[in-house]
Amino acid sequence: MSDNQDEKTTKSVILSILAVMLMIAIVVPLMTSAPTQLLGESDYRLRGAFHGLFAMIFMITSTIGLYQALRLWRGSAVDIAELEIGSVVNAAACFLTIIFGNWVYIPYRMQGGPRSHFLETAPEIHKIFFEFKEFMALFTLPLTVVAAYIICFYGAKLIPNRVLRATVALTLVLSFFYFVVAFGLGAAITKLKSV
Amino acid sequence: MSIKTNLERNGAAQAALLSCAIGLLTLALVNLGTDISETFKNSVHALGKLWMPGAQGIGPYSGKETFALLAWLATWVIFHRLWRGKELNHQTVLMVFLLSIALATTLLWPPVFNGIAHALKGG
Numbered sequence: 141m142s143d144n145q146d147e148k149t150t151k152s153v154i155l156s157i158l159a160v161m162l163m164i165a166i167v168v169p170l171m172t173s174a175p176t177q178l179l180g181e182s183d184y185r186l187r188g189a190f191h192g193l194f195a196m197i198f199m200i201t202s203t204i205g206l207y208q209a210l211r212l213w214r215g216s217a218v219d220i221a222e223l224e225i226g227s228v229v230n231a232a233a234c235f236l237t238i239i240f241g242n243w244v245y246i247p248y249r250m251q252g253g254p255r256s257h258f259l260e261t262a263p264e265i266h267k268i269f270f271e272f273k274e275f276m277a278l279f280t281l282p283l284t285v286v287a288a289y290i291i292c293f294y295g296a297k298l299i300p301n302r303v304l305r306a307t308v309a310l311t312l313v314l315s316f317f318y319f320v321v322a323f324g325l326g327a328a329i330t331k332l333k334s335v
Numbered sequence: 336m337s338i339k340t341n342l343e344r345n346g347a348a349q350a351a352l353l354s355c356a357i358g359l360l361t362l363a364l365v366n367l368g369t370d371i372s373e374t375f376k377n378s379v380h381a382l383g384k385l386w387m388p389g390a391q392g393i394g395p396y397s398g399k400e401t402f403a404l405l406a407w408l409a410t411w412v413i414f415h416r417l418w419r420g421k422e423l424n425h426q427t428v429l430m431v432f433l434l435s436i437a438l439a440t441t442l443l444w445p446p447v448f449n450g451i452a453h454a455l456k457g458g
Contacts, residue, residue, distance in 0.1 A: 242393060243389060245393050245396065249394060250392070268444075268446065271445045272443065272444055272445055274396065275363075276440070278359075278403065279436075279439075282354075282355040282359065282407055286351045286355050289348075293342075293347060293348070294342055294347075295342075297342045297343070304348055307348055310429075314436065
């Protein structure tokens with residue numbers, strides 16, 4: 141009983157310290173600097189920021205998905221509840237990345253935007269690399285949704301089913317591959333000329 | 336009497352997998368079509384403008400996304416109704432899926448679809 145109380149007290153103290161650290165990390169920069177300057181001065185900075193934010197979240201969930209794919213492929217022990225939550229979050233991050241990507245595509249295509257800049261100075265950047273990226277990014281959505289669907293639909297029945305485990309693993313690996321292609325090309329193109 | 340999906344069968348999963356492949360192949364073929372025909376391109380864009388916010392600024396891409404989404408979701412519903420409680424040969428399903436994804440990816444590489452469109456236009 142005493143050990144349990146000690147453990148609870150330790151956890152409470154740790155969580156409280158972490159909460160204070162988080163508050164300091166947020167409040168001090170806001171009070172002593174202008175972090176919004178990091179977004180730049182473009183009229184479309186918020187669209188780009190959110191597209192990048194969700195792409196970053198998708199990168200994290202997709203990487204976790206890749207690891208889970210390995211465990212599914214090998215037949216290692218997996219936690220279905222974790223897989224369910226993780227795969228749904230993964231698909232949601234993918235969806236939001238695409239939604240904000242659509243939104244930031246508008247200024248990309250505008251006269252005077254990156255597209256017209258590339259067509260004048262280095263046409264292959266748009267005509268090959270960007271046009272390929274915009275389609276490869278779309279591949280991730282049905283793949284992540286299929287993975288989440290199979291996991292959630294079959295639940296615990298997934299675990300002993302070798303074929304389904306391999307199917308989910310395959311879709312998670314493919315979605316990671318297409319994410320890397322889209323993210324890599326998108327980052328490179330943004331580095332050359334952003335909106 | 337309703338048909339209950341048998342979770343021991345993989346039909347529902349196979350339906351999801353193949354509909355995904357069809358959606359992506361549709362994306363590739365519609366994109367090729369827009370490169371071949373200006374009229375088709377305008378029709379595709381018009382479809383996107385029916386529902387997608389900002390479709391005017393996004394261009395025909397909005398319609399391509401729409402076609403892919405419709406093909407994916409419609410075939411998913413159909414296949415699920417057909418195959419729930421059943422199971423197709425999983426190796427065949429896997430082969431069809433992978434080949435479709437590979438084909439769609441290849442067709443969407445701009446030098447490929449530009450080249451095909453150019454050849455078909457007789458240019």
